[in-house]
Amino acid sequence: MRLSKKVRDGMSSLLKIIDLHVSVEDKPILHGVSLEIRQGEIHALMGPNGSGKSTLAYTLVGHPKYEITSGSIEVDGTPLNELDPCERARKGLFLAFQYPVTIPGVKVSDFLRHAVTNVRNPERKDGESLMPMREFRKELKQKMEELGMDTEFARRYLNEGFSGGEKKRMEILQLAMLQPKFAILDETDSGLDSDAVRVVSEGVRKLSGPQMGVLIITHHERLLEYNVPQFTHVMLAGKIVETGDAALAHELHNHGYAQIRERHPVEAAEEQSRQNRPETVGVATAVAK
Amino acid sequence: MTTPWSTASFEDFLASRNEPAWLTDRRRQAFAAYQELLKKPLDPEEFKRIDLRALRPDKFALVPSGDAVPLSTLMANRADFGGTVSHIDGKAVASQLRPELAAKGVIFGSWETVLATRPEILQALERAVPADTDRFSAWHTAFCTGGTVLFVPRNVQVDVPLYSLIGLATNGAADLSHTLVVLEEGASATLLEETASLDPSHTGLHVGAVELLVAPRAVLRYVQLQNWSEKVWHLAHQAGRVANDASLQWTVGGLGAKVAHIHQDIHLDGKGAAAEVNGVTFSTDKQIHSYYTQQGHHAPNTRSDLLYKDVIRDRARIIWRGMIQVDVDAQKTDGYQRNDALMLSDACRADLIPGLEIEADDVRCTHGATAGRVDEEQLFYCMCRGISRSEAMHVIVEGFFQRVYDRIPVELVRETLSQAVQRKLGIDG
Ligand SMILES: Nc1ncnc2c1ncn2[C@@H]1O[C@H](COP(=O)(O)OP(=O)(O)OP(=O)(O)O)[C@@H](O)[C@H]1O
Ligand SMILES: [Mg+2]
Numbered sequence: 001m002r003l004s005k006k007v008r009d010g011m012s013s014l015l016k017i018i019d020l021h022v023s024v025e026d027k028p029i030l031h032g033v034s035l036e037i038r039q040g041e042i043h044a045l046m047g048p049n050g051s052g053k054s055t056l057a058y059t060l061v062g063h064p065k066y067e068i069t070s071g072s073i074e075v076d077g078t079p080l081n082e083l084d085p086c087e088r089a090r091k092g093l094f095l096a097f098q099y100p101v102t103i104p105g106v107k108v109s110d111f112l113r114h115a116v117t118n119v120r121n122p123e124r125k126d127g128e129s130l131m132p133m134r135e136f137r138k139e140l141k142q143k144m145e146e147l148g149m150d151t152e153f154a155r156r157y158l159n160e161g162f163s164g165g166e167k168k169r170m171e172i173l174q175l176a177m178l179q180p181k182f183a184i185l186d187e188t189d190s191g192l193d194s195d196a197v198r199v200v201s202e203g204v205r206k207l208s209g210p211q212m213g214v215l216i217i218t219h220h221e222r223l224l225e226y227n228v229p230q231f232t233h234v235m236l237a238g239k240i241v242e243t244g245d246a247a248l249a250h251e252l253h254n255h256g257y258a259q260i261r262e263r264h265p266v267e268a269a270e271e272q273s274r275q276n277r278p279e280t281v282g283v284a285t286a287v288a289k
Numbered sequence: 290m291t292t293p294w295s296t297a298s299f300e301d302f303l304a305s306r307n308e309p310a311w312l313t314d315r316r317r318q319a320f321a322a323y324q325e326l327l328k329k330p331l332d333p334e335e336f337k338r339i340d341l342r343a344l345r346p347d348k349f350a351l352v353p354s355g356d357a358v359p360l361s362t363l364m365a366n367r368a369d370f371g372g373t374v375s376h377i378d379g380k381a382v383a384s385q386l387r388p389e390l391a392a393k394g395v396i397f398g399s400w401e402t403v404l405a406t407r408p409e410i411l412q413a414l415e416r417a418v419p420a421d422t423d424r425f426s427a428w429h430t431a432f433c434t435g436g437t438v439l440f441v442p443r444n445v446q447v448d449v450p451l452y453s454l455i456g457l458a459t460n461g462a463a464d465l466s467h468t469l470v471v472l473e474e475g476a477s478a479t480l481l482e483e484t485a486s487l488d489p490s491h492t493g494l495h496v497g498a499v500e501l502l503v504a505p506r507a508v509l510r511y512v513q514l515q516n517w518s519e520k521v522w523h524l525a526h527q528a529g530r531v532a533n534d535a536s537l538q539w540t541v542g543g544l545g546a547k548v549a550h551i552h553q554d555i556h557l558d559g560k561g562a563a564a565e566v567n568g569v570t571f572s573t574d575k576q577i578h579s580y581y582t583q584q585g586h587h588a589p590n591t592r593s594d595l596l597y598k599d600v601i602r603d604r605a606r607i608i609w610r611g612m613i614q615v616d617v618d619a620q621k622t623d624g625y626q627r628n629d630a631l632m633l634s635d636a637c638r639a640d641l642i643p644g645l646e647i648e649a650d651d652v653r654c655t656h657g658a659t660a661g662r663v664d665e666e667q668l669f670y671c672m673c674r675g676i677s678r679s680e681a682m683h684v685i686v687e688g689f690f691q692r693v694y695d696r697i698p699v700e701l702v703r704e705t706l707s708q709a710v711q712r713k714l715g716i717d718g
Binding site for chain 2: 063095102122
């Protein structure tokens with residue numbers, strides 16, 4: 001088992017999410033989420049569309065639109081709530097985006113050189129020199145080869161004209177280069193063909209280990225087959241309503257969320273009422289027809 | 290009253306020049322035109338968005354001597370040029386050309402030397418920028434102090450870049466310099482030019498002109514980096530004429546000056562002529578950078594492709610009025626123009642106005658302009674990777690210019706522009 005005893009006994013870092021309430025544009029989305037992820041652990045987060053999984057992911061890394069109305073996020077007892085995304089990244093948090101952003105004209109290698117330099121020297125000030133080019137290039141090339149990526153990608157502009165699958169792979173490359181303490185993978189396995197799912201799943205398996213805590217947000221099973229979670233959490237209407245082991249993930253795949261909704265009628269009703277909010281009435285009626 | 294630009298001053302200026310009669314005649318005509326044009330309003334289409342009321346011509350004057358003072362420049366000494374020509378305060382102070390290029394008949398030097406040795410080359414003056422275009426071209430032609438001349442004879446290829454420096458060293462000096470490039474049939478050359486000031490606190494005035502004459506099948510690359518101090522007025526007519534099957538690649542960098550207005554004309558005169566225009570501008574503080582660009586398609590099968598990228602910050606302004614004109618017989622024209630501005634502050638302003646005037650019916654012309662702010666999602670993404678907000682701004686701004694850099698084949702120019710941008714970003718970024 002990869003989870004070594006030593007890691008469990010306090011050498012490892014702990015990411016603690018305590019009763020987190022989050023609003024977007026004054027609209028409450030998360031209603032008290034608590035979760036503890038240790039370095040070395042793999043957690044799966046599942047839940048129907050719109051239940052708040054990405055919201056949790058964005059909140060953890062500090063997206064300015066997602067306002068924490070109460071509760072807190074801590075790493076080893078240090079609260080992160082007031083830190084900006086850059087400071088959180090330098091503390092070892094990483095999000096593989098569900099929808100990676102394109103940065104026109106910025107070469108993958110230049111972008112990553114800035115990123116790696118900063119994450120590895122958290123105290124670095126702007127303008128201080130970047131990681132030496134040769135050393136960086138060598139490392140990048142090696143990581144790209146390990147992930148089976150064409151090294152030509154290093155010279156392309158970040159995500160510009162990339163296919164969906166290429167963008168996801170680029171997220172994994174960044175994960176490989178930055179080696180965070182805690183990685184959140186938001187649907188890194190969706191939009192990929194089955195070969196790419198395998199490549200990404202294997203990539204994550206190679207990268208994770210005792211030094212990385214992973215939160216895998218997914219609707220599919222494959223990524224979890226390669227990276228078996230010790231914990232599976234189910235989110236419904238902005239709350240984690242159940243936590244189990246890998247078997248729970250398997251059950252959800254086979255049976256969907258109907259049983260979850262039955263077991264948690266309050267949240268299911270909340271989910272219903274969210275869908276009937278004025279701003280989404282149009283969508284709801286269209287579906288009803 | 291004698292002011293620096295009065296009739297009496299003009300006569301004194303002529304007396305000091307010792308030039309051939311044909312040139313003196315041209316100057317007299319230009320001076321007469323200048324006085325007439327001063328009475329008329331400037332073309333509103335070109336000037337209505339730019340406020341020139343604070344320009345006081347009489348606060349600037351030609352200065353008697355130019356010394357070879359060491360200016361801090363962006364490009365000088367950074368490469369092994371085929372030749373260099375330097376002007377300070379309108380006077381030629383240094384000139385040099387590799388002997389093997391001179392042996393091929395290449396001429397690269399100041400007006401004075403060309404007038405003394407090959408005066409007929411200067412007969413080409415005003416072919417691209419007629420004196421009577423407006424008050425600035427007339428003023429320039431009347432009082433022009435000279436400038437850099439490049440002449441490349443038929444079928445001669447100049448493979449190493451040539452370098453020209455236009456400097457201002459005296460506080461309050463006026464620079465009325467003229468750059469003339471004449472490429473004969475089948476010739477090719479690359480000329481890199483920059484403007485620089487000795488002292489950032491000096492005021493100055495540039496009323497300049499650039500004429501690029503590209504004969505059939507010739508290939509010219511011309512770069513001008515405007516990097517005056519931020520107290521200099523820069524008013525320039527810059528125009529290129531491209532003959533059949535010739536090509537002109539023209540890159541402008543707008544970094545310095547208090548107010549810069551450039552009237553940039555491309556004339557595609559011959560069948561199959563092509564021009565590519567690249568612009569990189571970065572305006573900060575209260576700088577105003579204004580461009581009036583015209584891509585004139587006067588012959589069939591001509592191509593023009595203009596791409597400007599502007600970054601503006603603080604209270605700065607970028608103004609661009611672009612036009613693609615296609616004459617009635619310029620069929621199969623392929624014209625493109627695009628200008629994108631990236632705004633880094635709330636108080637900056639961009640006015641970008643593309644335009645088409647098409648008289649032919651079988652053409653393809655596209656144009657576009659955008660002005661936007663740095664995308665918050667891009668910033669967030671960078672920050673999620675440990676890059677600070679201000680460093681992310683730098684990265685994104687560099688990326689914004691990259692598409693223009695990608696079109697510039699001369700590495701020195703790409704590097705120079707990128708470093709100049711970095712430096713400007715660093716000031717209070
Ligand atoms: N930036 C935003 N602006 C407005 N509403 C938002 C924003 N982000 C999330 N929401 C809303 O919050 C709710 C939860 O969305 P979220 O993206 O977190 O769901 P999810 O669980 O990741 O869904 P999926 O499985 O479809 O990715 C949704 O109702 C969504 O519309
Ligand atoms: Mg999501």
